[in-house]
Amino acid sequence: MYNTDWTKDFPILNQEMNGKAFVYLDSAATSLTPEVVLEKMNEYYREYGVNVHRGVYAMGAKADGEFESVRDQVQKFIKASSREEIVFTRGTTTAINMVAFGYVLPKLQAGDEIVTSMSEHHANFVPWQVVAQKAGATLKFAPLDANGAVTPAALQSVMSEKTRFVALNHMSNVMSALNDVQALSRVTHEFGAEILIDGAQAVPHLSIDVQAIDCDFYAFSGHKMFGPTGVGVLYGKYACLQAMEPFEYGGAMIDQVQQFTTSYKDAPYRFESGTPMIAEVIGLGAAITYLEKIGYATIQTQIETLREYAIQQLEQLEQVEIYNPHNHEAATIAFNIKDVHSHDAVTVYDLEGVAIRAGHLCAQPLLSEIHQGSILRMSLQVYNTKADIDRFIAATKKASDFLDVLFL
Amino acid sequence: MSYSYDEQMFRQIIMDHYKTPRFKGLVEQPGFVTVHLKNPSCGDDMQVQTQVENGVITEVHHDGSGCSICCASASMMAQLVSGETIEQAQAKKQAFYDMVSGQGIDEELLDEAISLQGVAKLPPRIKCATLGWKAFEQTISKETVEQAEGVTIVTE
Numbered sequence A: 001m002y003n004t005d006w007t008k009d010f011p012i013l014n015q016e017m018n019g020k021a022f023v024y025l026d027s028a029a030t031s032l033t034p035e036v037v038l039e040k041m042n043e044y045y046r047e048y049g050v051n052v053h054r055g056v057y058a059m060g061a062k063a064d065g066e067f068e069s070v071r072d073q074v075q076k077f078i079k080a081s082s083r084e085e086i087v088f089t090r091g092t093t094t095a096i097n098m099v100a101f102g103y104v105l106p107k108l109q110a111g112d113e114i115v116t117s118m119s120e121h122h123a124n125f126v127p128w129q130v131v132a133q134k135a136g137a138t139l140k141f142a143p144l145d146a147n148g149a150v151t152p153a154a155l156q157s158v159m160s161e162k163t164r165f166v167a168l169n170h171m172s173n174v175m176s177a178l179n180d181v182q183a184l185s186r187v188t189h190e191f192g193a194e195i196l197i198d199g200a201q202a203v204p205h206l207s208i209d210v211q212a213i214d215c216d217f218y219a220f221s222g223h224k225m226f227g228p229t230g231v232g233v234l235y236g237k238y239a240c241l242q243a244m245e246p247f248e249y250g251g252a253m254i255d256q257v258q259q260f261t262t263s264y265k266d267a268p269y270r271f272e273s274g275t276p277m278i279a280e281v282i283g284l285g286a287a288i289t290y291l292e293k294i295g296y297a298t299i300q301t302q303i304e305t306l307r308e309y310a311i312q313q314l315e316q317l318e319q320v321e322i323y324n325p326h327n328h329e330a331a332t333i334a335f336n337i338k339d340v341h342s343h344d345a346v347t348v349y350d351l352e353g354v355a356i357r358a359g360h361l362c363a364q365p366l367l368s369e370i371h372q373g374s375i376l377r378m379s380l381q382v383y384n385t386k387a388d389i390d391r392f393i394a395a396t397k398k399a400s401d402f403l404d405v406l407f408l
Numbered sequence B: 001m002s003y004s005y006d007e008q009m010f011r012q013i014i015m016d017h018y019k020t021p022r023f024k025g026l027v028e029q030p031g032f033v034t035v036h037l038k039n040p041s042c043g044d045d046m047q048v049q050t051q052v053e054n055g056v057i058t059e060v061h062h063d064g065s066g067c068s069i070c071c072a073s074a075s076m077m078a079q080l081v082s083g084e085t086i087e088q089a090q091a092k093k094q095a096f097y098d099m100v101s102g103q104g105i106d107e108e109l110l111d112e113a114i115s116l117q118g119v120a121k122l123p124p125r126i127k128c129a130t131l132g133w134k135a136f137e138q139t140i141s142k143e144t145v146e147q148a149e150g151v152t153i154v155t156e
Helices: A035-047 A058-078 A092-107 A126-135 A152-158 A181-190 A238-242 A278-294 A296-315 A342-351 A364-369 A386-407 B005-019 B068-081 B086-100 B107-121 B123-139 B142-146
Strands: A086-089 A113-117 A138-142 A163-169 A194-198 A217-221 A232-236 A254-257 A262-264 A320-322 A332-337 A357-359 A375-379 B033-039 B044-053 B056-065 B152-155
Touching: A035 A278, A058 A086, A058 A232, A058 A278, A086 A092, A092 A126, A092 A163, A092 A194, A092 A217, A092 A232, A113 A126, A126 A138, A138 A152, A152 A163, A152 A181, A163 A181, A181 A194, A232 A238, A278 A296, A296 A320, A296 A332, A296 A386, A332 A342, A332 A386, A342 A357, A342 A375, A342 A386, A342 B068, A342 B123, A386 B005, A386 B068, A386 B107, B005 B068, B005 B107, B033 B123, B044 B068, B044 B123, B056 B068, B056 B086, B056 B123, B068 B086, B068 B107, B068 B123, B086 B107, B086 B123, B107 B123
Parallel strands: A113 A138, A113 A163, A163 A194, A194 A217, B033 B152
Antiparallel strands: A086 A232, A217 A232, A254 A262, A320 A332, A332 A375, A357 A375, B033 B044, B044 B056
């Protein structure tokens, strides 16, 4: 059922942009933050804002308890088999780099192969290029289907006995194509390789069960799922995490430090050096609570309703070219306006108070696949309304007169 | 829709430079300095090529892709600085920077480029309007010219 009950939870939606009520259609870049998350983070700083894993006084224990309880919460949220499989990171990018440089690179030999795809976000693309170059390994690309997804057969077509590691997204950031990650994991394991899933775009929209998927690693960010920036999660099967080298060395991750040698804590603590992002982890916990209160079913229905409403109207406009019309689970619409450069268009939206994304969207490989230098992307979340779509469509109709912005 | 006379003229100038750019396309000859600038956030990509003889800019070429403001501005830039002395070209460049940052419009120096004066009200687009000028500026900078001729400098 479509409703607008959630909008009031997001204080930023009371703001204006360029003198117009703010319409936010860029949630695939970062979601807005609800009041409950802001309050929870404020509460930490105001009421028990001390360090974790150190203080033997009562307030330190309170901070510890709040912080570590989020690990339990994340474990249940993604259905990991133990809380020790949950590593807090700065975000998806950091999580992927930790695996690339701490797990894959040390094991990689010249001639080995890493498989990824052309629809990956740069965060799940550039680290693999670098790791492959450093090890003399080869990067292979699983072909995309018409919707921009990697099918199990497509993955199989590039796998070989040389494949050591596979890195694919769960949902892509431009086309929002959904990959059957369970089947992709199965194919990977049949070849004796291991797989990391970039879940940054999926976690805000789909219930995740890492044991059912049977992936070896899964990474996601807090800020795309109503949480704060600066926090994310790396899930890893415990044996994989125990075999992974730390990416950062320092305090908190150590067991015993002697003059010339140091031993480290077990996973996940060995990967959380220094003072962690305490308020952000606690905020992530509040975001999970909030998301579960709404429920994925509600989020999906809301987004699908709004997306269909937008697609129907966009399809009436002959100047609009949509790249992912059939990705019905998608929370994005990737499109261009004929004869209008995306940056010319985005200023028209901007001046109408409508925030959408323009450019290469951190996915230059994908854009080269669809032969576009830059595109427009609008993306939806549960706080959007039909009125937002009406404003978006009105701006779209004005975008062909893009020079108007110079003469207002 | 009715526009003021100026506005109508400005629109025509911008669209004309956007659709039929002047001095577009690079040449492969010795004696040119080429600078390649990109705006990684939006994908604007601009190369500017300059030949200087006895302190005079004898030829300017540009090539690239980007939005209307970026492309039209590069075309206007090439038209404005061709045949000028380095000092005159630098004065025009400064006049353009001043205009798009809202610090006054020198019609005499900027000629058709005054059509882009509205950029001053669009802060996120200033970097579009100045990309070609910034590349040009680097082609005539002392450091660049002192390097081997024909060198291509890529900066982001």
